Amino acid sequence: MWNRFHILVEVPPKCDQRLDDSALIERLSVIYSKEYVAMVSEHLAMLSSTTNKQGREAYHKLRESYTRRMWDLGLFMKTLKQRFCHCSAQTLRSAVFSSENWTLECAV
Known part of the structure; x- marks a missing residue:
């Protein structure tokens, strides 16, 4: 039984520019289902249009939950x-x- 695998991965340097929502959604569509990506996209759009502090914090928290894993x-x-x-x-x-x-x- 095989219990090992080898993987060759290139991790690009972290870019200094912040990904916009469309670029984030494009990257998410590579690893998640269409339905899940659509749900995240709708959630991001809803939260980005809020003007209160809680909405802005939720927006940044949602984005951070995906972008923190990039380049790591x-x-x-x-x-x-x-x-x-x-x-x-x-x-x-x-x-x-x-x-x-x-x-x-x-x-x-």
Whole structure:
């Protein structure tokens, strides 16, 4: 059983310019579903139009929840491992419960 993997990643230097909302949404669309990206886009648009302090803070907090992971290899690897483990667990669970004779099947 393989329990290791190798990955070659290039992390570009952090840019000094702030990403605008459209660039952020474009980047999110690479890793998230269309429905999720649409929800985030609507939420950002709603929060960006607010004028009160709480709305502005919520807007910046939402953006920060996505942009803080950019240019950080440690957070990238953490997310990658979590998603891989989650997908493996889902595959294993479905293999166990879909088996008619209750034997464990492995998906390789």
